[in-house]
Amino acid sequence: MLLASAASAAAILGGWQLGTAATDGLTASGGTTTDGPAGANASPDGSASSGSSSADSSGSSDATQSTDAAGSADAATSSSGASDGTYAGTTVSTRFGDAQVQVTISGGAITDVTALQLPDHDGRSVQLSNRAATVLQSEVLQAQSSSVAMVSGATYTSSAYLQSLQAALDAAGF
């Protein structure tokens, strides 16, 4: 699971970074491009908000990212624009923590992808996607008002409170 997640994130981040690398290659004279804060805040960060959500998902929504990666790779190859070197990707925040990968480019192609940092998992099972799915009411935990400590519902006004389950709970606790 962890490896699958890392590979998925790496592939996508690699795609982003290659896009940047191809652009940088037009002006850089080879060698390693250092991804300073300014560079990191340009295009990679711009796509981070949409990208990070798809990074965790199982792939169906990754079409845009895959297309980008392929497009960049083609451009890099045909123009030899991507300088050989090792590029660190932007750190991306996920709900598990920060993730960052680096790619090595040789001869216009990615030859290596390495995870620089991956989230810790503190023992919980890792879900590749936190996507909501349809459930039947009989599938979720049931409760009577007498068996809960507090009630959460759409905000009630002071007057509606008097008819609310929370009011019943509060009265029972006095």
Added chain:
Amino acid sequence: MSGASPAGGRADLTLPRRAFPAMGTVVSVIVGADAAHGDAAVAATAAVFARWEARCSLFDPRSELSRVGRGELALVDASAEVRDAYALALHWRDATDGAFTPHRGDGLIDLNGVVKALAVEEAGEALDRAGFAGWAIGAGGDVLVAATPAGPDGGGLPIGIVDPADRSTLLSRIDIDPPRRRAVATSGSVERGDHIWTLPGSGPSPFGQVSVAAAELVAADVLATAIVAGGRPSLDDLADRHDIDVLAVMRDGGLLATPGWPRRASGADA
């Protein structure tokens, strides 16, 4: 009200508790084992709420935020708490791609979306400092529990989710287990629907009610509101970017739940 509840009448959840009105709703406080000092706990909680109302209530024309709205007080001259709350709200506007916003349609700054949760969190800190353990605070759908587990068996505290189709019944239950889950917030597009605007062009929300469980109450409250406003795209995006569990009730009554929202074990008791 009445005296002590009947001994042994039912399970362990006749916890010592108090309630008081604030922010247009009612705040319920479970004071844990220290029932003897329950009045002090409620007084501390009420004081926190009163301070936040004095700062940010748009129903009180004398509040700082009302004065800002009338142009009598520049935002830069408002108290640090008001400015910080506004900054926090703007942070969440950006983090939700605008699905949550402190800016009302008429241009007024409305911090109701964060202030209630901020007040609950601050009140919880006050109870911690005063030495209360196992407390829980509920304020109009926002629930926060102490960092120390308070459930009957030391596990998670059971929180009921109201059924929006029949508000006298519960739809589901989630046992929140600190520290990863300390908060549950529920937002709806029906009752008091005035505090949620859907995103421009997205039409009415597909969700009648959204509940979010998280480690922090402000996050839970804001994300529940943002998911109601932003619909399914916001649900999928925000559930993936934040460590939250979500139960969403569609307008037709159908349910959507993230994988972490507790399910009944097949054949288990209700």
